[in-house]
Structures are given as structure tokens and as C-alpha cells.
Amino acid sequence: MSAVTDDTTRADAVGGRSTAAAPPSGRLGRALGWLAIVVVVVVLALMSLRLLIIAPDLSGPLNPESPGPNGAKAIAELTRQEGVQIEITRSRTVAAAAGGTGSTLVLTDPAALSDAAAMELIESADRVVLLTSSARMLRLLDLGERGFPAGLVSPGCDLVEFSRVGSIDADRAFTPASDVTGCFSDTRGDAAVLRSTDAQTGQSITMVDATGLLANQHLAENGNAALGLALLAQTDEVVWYIPTFEDGDRTDGAPATLGDLTPDWLTPAIVLLLLAGVAVVVWRGRRFGPLVAESLPVTVRVSETMHGRARLTAQSADAAHAASAIRDGSRRRLAARLSLSPTAAAHEVADAAADRLRVPRGSLHELLAGAPPHSDHDLVDIARRLADLETAVDAAVHTERNLP
Incomplete structure (x- = not known):
């Protein structure tokens, strides 16, 4: 559960709102909606079938109706x-x-x-x-x-x-x-x-x-x-x-139709699969009824989520993941203080901070985007150095703003 989710949940609980959506209209409205969809699909299918039936066959060489390369x-x-x-x-x-x-x-x-x-x-x-x-x-x-x-x-x-x-x-x-x-x-x-x-x-x-x-x-x-x-x-x-096999009186040279090429059991199998699919839709579809409004049982504070994540990270001894989170937070805070984009890369933030502190560019790259720590001691050292960097940048920005 993220902090954003916690904030939203808490705001909903304080304001007396429920996260469950309001129930839809009655069964008659849903039935009419599905009926309209079925009617549209049937109409589109009939129109497509009509176009296929009335469309002229432009295949074959020297067809006087074909504008293709081999037509006439x-x-x-x-x-x-x-x-x-x-x-x-x-x-x-x-x-x-x-x-x-x-x-x-x-x-x-x-x-x-x-x-x-x-x-x-x-x-x-x-x-x-x-x-x-x-x-x-x-x-x-x-x-x-x-x-x-x-x-x-x-x-x-x-x-x-x-x-x-x-x-x-x-x-x-x-x-x-x-x-x-x-x-x-x-x-x-x-x-x-x-x-x-x-x-x-x-x-x-x-x-x-x-x-x-x-x-x-x-x-x-x-x-x-x-x-x-x-x-x-x-x-x-x-x-x-235009000679066609439908108009001809020979059957030995006529091309095989789709029905001739498929086995006899294929059509019953397709029909059976369709019926099974419809049965599954009806069976599973009845499980989804209208949404019911209910009050939230508990409110979770953001601080509790933060402490819970910290305890999980400590229990797993995942120093690399913790360092990545600390560096990401420092990068976003430094970007805001240096008037950079929230999506600015770590090396861009490092170079901007180096310019404000008047230190050589590249000296802060390792701190903001370096290798992950191998122990808790390295993690504490990275956190301390990042805190010192944020304090120094705050002081530099504050000093520049107070200059006449």
C-alpha cells in the first residue's frame, strides 16, 4: 500500500465518503445496454456480409474491372x-x-x-x-x-x-x-x-x-x-x-472450398466450443452483481506505512534497496531546491549542486548515483553524507536569495 493510497484512504474516511462506486441502474437498464450492443454487432456483420456479396471479383488476369497491374x-x-x-x-x-x-x-x-x-x-x-x-x-x-x-x-x-x-x-x-x-x-x-x-x-x-x-x-x-x-x-x-468456376461445368479443376479442406468433425467442435464459451460467460457473469456501498473499517496513517516499510527493510537487511530509496528522496528534494525538473537525472542534480557549492563537477556523482552499499555501515555513511549535502545546498540557496 503506497503513501498516495493511504492519503486518499484517510481523506475519504475523514470526509465520510465511501470508496465503493454507486450501484448502477436496474437490471432493465443493463439489459437494454447489452441489447443495443448486440444489435450494433449484428448490423455491422450484415453490412460487411452485404459488401462481400455485392463486391465484384477482381481476381484473375485481364479482368476488365480490375485497376491492378494485371487487370485490363x-x-x-x-x-x-x-x-x-x-x-x-x-x-x-x-x-x-x-x-x-x-x-x-x-x-x-x-x-x-x-x-x-x-x-x-x-x-x-x-x-x-x-x-x-x-x-x-x-x-x-x-x-x-x-x-x-x-x-x-x-x-x-x-x-x-x-x-x-x-x-x-x-x-x-x-x-x-x-x-x-x-x-x-x-x-x-x-x-x-x-x-x-x-x-x-x-x-x-x-x-x-x-x-x-x-x-x-x-x-x-x-x-x-x-x-x-x-x-x-x-x-x-x-x-x-470472365470465366469462373461457379459458372463452369467442370469439377475436376475447380479449387477446393474451405468445407472440402476441413474434416467433418471441425464444425461440430467449433459449435461446441462456442456453446461452452457462452456457458462460461453466463456462469461467471452471474457472480458480478452491483457494487454495495460499505464504510471503511480502519484508517491507516502515512507515518505507519513509512515505519512499516522501514521495519521490513531492516528485517531483510536490504541495504542496497534502502540506499536507493534514500538517494531517490535526496535527488528529488535537491532538484526542487535547485529549481530543476522533478524527473531530472542524478548526474544533472549532482552537477547543479556542485555549481551551487562551487566544487568540481563530477565530485557528487558517486554520492547520488554510485554503487550500492555492501553493509549497514556503508548505508549509514551514505545517508549522513546526503544529509550534509542537502544542508549545504539549503544554506547556499538561502544565502543567494538574501544577497542584495
Whole structure:
């Protein structure tokens, strides 16, 4: 029990006050308070869940809604500025219905779709742009084979939309099939862009590995932006399909959900732990009732606390602890007399006292912050010297104040 606590206790006892807090309002008020907290938590949880549900999924490369480095929002906005309307969908049914005459179907690798579903979606559009280097799509559409990285290449083909596109640094080139037109070809004859046109239906399919060309972080390089407009801005409407596993008809490649990765016993165990936690809260919470006011049984004087501490220190023969307390008290008293901060360090107080007493600086460091005593005789000597120092400083300060 500290001296501050004793003073406060004594003041409370003398003034007739009680240290116990006043009892709170009735049970109805507490119940309403807890009910308000529960309502706020439920509302915040519902709002967070709603935000998670309505927030669009921006993951995946070349997402036209993603402003990230690997997204394709920049080329989508440039295409809109050309007067092209872009419809973004994650449903292949909507994409198949919208991809008719006068529109362009844009999609990346539809890995979540089976071969039949992917071909059905592609056959529903008159103009298809594949922004992928998928070997499966090359095989299904009979466009050719995958080649080596092309590097910096120029159009080099008769397609009008690519005539004003500059050079591009293609990450992947393809070996075009015999009836497929290759643009942006290298010295080996591999092309970065493949174009296949059906003579009977007039359907055109363009394939390019655009992951490093039309992504936001690379769009301003070389002729990438012009290539993107040449691919997307040739019709008045673009249907951009974002493949997802939820919309796909394949289950072998779908990522495992959290329920698939956890054992069957985990959910019952979590529920049981929650119920046990609620039971513990109810059990222990009933032990805390309202505070009851009661009178203090006794008043403890500060002097009694001081004498008690002194007796404990003497019984334990802890000369080092006693010396530390004596030095700390002398340091605080000297700091007050020398107009220093109460938190001034021992060496600062020692130097200020040395200046007042006109003795060399450093001569008092050992006294105020030296090594702890090893015996009671050393402790008595330190206490006597500290008392003499305080007396000398008092005399010096008093003399300076009385000088005219």
C-alpha cells in the first residue's frame, strides 16, 4: 500500500465518503445496454456480409474491372472512349445470348468450361477474341501450335485493323495452321496474333497471348494500346466474358472450398466450443452483481506505512534497496531546491549542486548515483553524507536569495 493510497484512504474516511462506486441502474437498464450492443454487432456483420456479396471479383488476369497491374481496366476504358459499349458478364448463358451479329465476344482461357461448353460459347458469336495462349483452345479451334517467345515484332500481314499498329513485344508466338493468318511474325514464321475466318459462316476468331500486352502495367509500352483497340474496337458492342468456376461445368479443376479442406468433425467442435464459451460467460457473469456501498473499517496513517516499510527493510537487511530509496528522496528534494525538473537525472542534480557549492563537477556523482552499499555501515555513511549535502545546498540557496 503506497503513501498516495493511504492519503486518499484517510481523506475519504475523514470526509465520510465511501470508496465503493454507486450501484448502477436496474437490471432493465443493463439489459437494454447489452441489447443495443448486440444489435450494433449484428448490423455491422450484415453490412460487411452485404459488401462481400455485392463486391465484384477482381481476381484473375485481364479482368476488365480490375485497376491492378494485371487487370485490363485501362484498355476497357480506352475502348469505351472509342464509342464501343462493353458488357461484362460472368455467365456464359448471358454471353452466348449477347454475342450475336455486330458484337465481339472477348474471353480469356475458359479453363472452367468443358470442351463442349467452350465450343458452344464460341460458336454463338460472329467475332471472337481469345486473350490466351491455351494449348487446349489451339487444339479445339485448330488454329495451330504454341511456338517460342516472339520478341519485338511488327504486323506484317494484310489485315486492315493491324496496319496502323506499331511493333509489340510479344511473350508468346504460335505456329499458325495452313488456313490461319498469322500477324506480328518473327523470323521463324511464328506469329503473335492468329486470325481464322470461316468461309461459310463468316465467323472470325482471333487469338493472342495478351497477358503481358494488354495488362494495365504494360499497356503504354510499344504499340500495345493500338493492338488492344484493333482487337476490341471493331464493333459497336463488346461482350467480355470472365470465366469462373461457379459458372463452369467442370469439377475436376475447380479449387477446393474451405468445407472440402476441413474434416467433418471441425464444425461440430467449433459449435461446441462456442456453446461452452457462452456457458462460461453466463456462469461467471452471474457472480458480478452491483457494487454495495460499505464504510471503511480502519484508517491507516502515512507515518505507519513509512515505519512499516522501514521495519521490513531492516528485517531483510536490504541495504542496497534502502540506499536507493534514500538517494531517490535526496535527488528529488535537491532538484526542487535547485529549481530543476522533478524527473531530472542524478548526474544533472549532482552537477547543479556542485555549481551551487562551487566544487568540481563530477565530485557528487558517486554520492547520488554510485554503487550500492555492501553493509549497514556503508548505508549509514551514505545517508549522513546526503544529509550534509542537502544542508549545504539549503544554506547556499538561502544565502543567494538574501544577497542584495
